[in-house]
Amino acid sequence: MTALSERVSARPATRTRDRRQGMRLAPYLFVLPALALFAIFKLYPIAWSFWLSLFRTDGALQTFAGAANYQRLVGDPLFWTSLRNTGVILLVQVPVMLVLAMGLAVALNSSLLRFKGFLRLGFFMPMITGLVAYGVLFTVLLNPQSGLVNWVIGLVGVPEIPWLTDTLWARIAIGLALTWHYTGYNAVIFLSRLQALPKDHYDAASVDGAGAWNRFRHVTLPGLRPVILLTLVMSTIGTLQLFDEPYVMTNGGPDNSTMTVGLYLYNNGFRFLDFGYASAIAYALAVIIGILGVVQFRFLGERP
Incomplete structure (x- = not known):
């Protein structure tokens, strides 16, 4: 009987804890679509542009060139x-x-x-x-x-x-x-x-x-x-x-x-x-x- 009463009394505390955690996560869920769009349309192009800057373009062929494009830029x-x-x-x-x-x-x-x-x-x-x-x-x-x-x-x-x-x-x-x-x-x-x-x-x-x-x-x-x-x-x-x-x-x-x-x-x-x-x-x-x-x-x- 004592163990049952302890489990029953623990349930409200668990619900309260889960509710608080949900409230803490809610703002991030609202921001998540904006962060996803920012990552797709901003971060990805920026990172891909840097990756492209390490390649030399010869027609349709791209070969890895390291810092050659930056060296070409200086001259x-x-x-x-x-x-x-x-x-x-x-x-x-x-x-x-x-x-x-x-x-x-x-x-x-x-x-x-x-x-x-x-x-x-x-x-x-x-x-x-x-x-x-x-x-x-x-x-x-x-x-x-x-x-x-x-x-x-x-x-x-x-x-x-x-x-x-x-x-x-x-x-x-x-x-x-x-x-x-x-x-x-x-x-x-x-x-x-x-x-x-x-x-x-x-x-x-x-x-x-x-x-x-x-x-x-x-x-x-x-x-x-x-x-x-x-x-x-x-x-x-x-x-x-x-x-x-x-x-x-x-x-x-x-x-x-x-x-x-x-x-x-x-x-x-x-x-x-x-x-x-x-x-x-x-x-x-x-x-x-x-x-x-x-x-x-x-x-x-x-x-x-």
Whole structure:
């Protein structure tokens, strides 16, 4: 009788224990489909790409080559040309775009400005335009012979500019397209941070006699620091992966002056079907992005 009562009393405790274990496992069961999709569509391609980078492609034949693709990468002048072109865009276009976005955000945050909602929407609208669509748009606008831009500047006596056919002007054209597309997007990010800054900081600065420039320098800029880091990192990653604009507008020309790393990767993988070398380029690009990200966080991240 005593043993039976002990078994009966143990059953509720066992059920309680099983219920608690089930509750602990329930969150993992809900996350499991997302983890499975991530593993199939993200982890597997990343791992397979690295495996491909260790093979040399000769037509339909693939032979194991070890680090040969990476050694080829180091001695490939066209890869270094594409990396230099991408670096020029990164060092010139990204700072100009972020400065314009910051100034635009400050203007849109002004209490003196009317129709703020309409203006914010207008400056953000380019971001929702498809990459290929706006690349085609700029190709038409900047056509050296029949483009609208050359026609307009011709009305004031300026000679035709060889957009897309000159090495320097082709780079400028890519930069203009990127700036038009992404400035409003970054301005909205800056604006959201500006609206979250405490007003009493500006009031205190005004009481201390700080003018508009000093308020911007000592209040606005420090407050925008996390967003500056965010937009800089995102713009750096996006620029290093730049593909659509040079592919649509110039196809990497003229004379490889707008050949970016992303476009060079695409050409090797899908035009020359050299998937091993393309995978090596992809991993080299990932390493470069990681290094730049660490450097940016090191110098712009929050310090204790």
